[in-house]
Amino acid sequence: MKGYLSVCAIFKNEARYLAEWIEFHLLAGVEHFFLYENNSTDDHRDVLAPYVRAGVVTVTDFPQFPPQKAAYNHCLEANRHDWRWIAFIDLDEFLFSPRMVPVPQVLRHYEHLPGVGALWVIFGTSGYKTPPPGLVLENYTWRRIWPRRPREWKSIVDPRRVEHALGAHSFRYTDPAFMAPVPTFASFDDLRLNHYLMKSEQELKVKLEQYSPDGGYKGRGWRLEPLLRTDPGCVEETILPYAPALREALGARGISTEDGRPVKGRV
Numbered sequence: 001m002k003g004y005l006s007v008c009a010i011f012k013n014e015a016r017y018l019a020e021w022i023e024f025h026l027l028a029g030v031e032h033f034f035l036y037e038n039n040s041t042d043d044h045r046d047v048l049a050p051y052v053r054a055g056v057v058t059v060t061d062f063p064q065f066p067p068q069k070a071a072y073n074h075c076l077e078a079n080r081h082d083w084r085w086i087a088f089i090d091l092d093e094f095l096f097s098p099r100m101v102p103v104p105q106v107l108r109h110y111e112h113l114p115g116v117g118a119l120w121v122i123f124g125t126s127g128y129k130t131p132p133p134g135l136v137l138e139n140y141t142w143r144r145i146w147p148r149r150p151r152e153w154k155s156i157v158d159p160r161r162v163e164h165a166l167g168a169h170s171f172r173y174t175d176p177a178f179m180a181p182v183p184t185f186a187s188f189d190d191l192r193l194n195h196y197l198m199k200s201e202q203e204l205k206v207k208l209e210q211y212s213p214d215g216g217y218k219g220r221g222w223r224l225e226p227l228l229r230t231d232p233g234c235v236e237e238t239i240l241p242y243a244p245a246l247r248e249a250l251g252a253r254g255i256s257t258e259d260g261r262p263v264k265g266r267v
Contacts, residue, residue, distance in 0.1 A: 008089075016131070123198065138240065
């Protein structure tokens with residue numbers, strides 16, 4: 001076995017946010033990233049180059065559409081026997097423990113299960129019309145409050161006990177005792193998935209006009225205004241203790257904390 005915890009994700013035109021997302025999850029205890037690139041046109045290769053050289057990231061070009069479920073199944077088949085856990089999340093989701101301990105430390109309490117669900121905390125625009133400089137986890141702190149709905153979670157699975165992905169959120173497990181898409185949810189105090197669904201208003205509008213990795217968004221008819229409504233009195237800062245170490249890690253890698261790009265002459 002190569003390691004304990006890896007992450008699989010599909011992305012398109014996420015160069016601005018790739019480095020912060022990777023460095024954050026390294027701090028949270030992730031050891032490797034299987035990234036599936038879906039027809040990006042930005043400078044993602046420049047951002048990812050130091051991580052590929054360091055052996056932290058494996059990039060697979062994956063041009064098909066919709067890509068997400070197929071990419072997840074490819075990742076499962078290619079890495080089934082190499083990792084104790086694989087978390088299947090997106091580039092706008094940050095997995096961590098509110099107890100401020102490494103995620104692997106938490107997952108050891110769930111090893112009797114073939115999969116664990118991490119619940120979302122969904123963030124709005126925090127009043128930003130356009131993308132601000134700086135870190136996502138510092139800029140977007142206004143937490144949205146809405147009734148919890150199905151599929152507001154993502155899965156961390158034991159790949160040896162999974163048959164295949166059912167979609168972006170759930171998997172089919174080999175053990176007939178676990179027929180539900182998620183055997184159990186981790187305690188909200190143990191694991192949490194900060195979901196920066198919207199970021200700025202400008203970015204949200206662009207997102208809704210495109211197709212998402214699972215084939216959604218475009219043509220779905222989402223109403224924009226309800227998504228933009230946030231309560232500045234509802235501030236969620238549980239993740240912020242990671243910010244100083246995250247800034248230091250990005251600086252050591254030669255990545256700007258203002259725009260997520262390599263600093264010229266440093267990389």
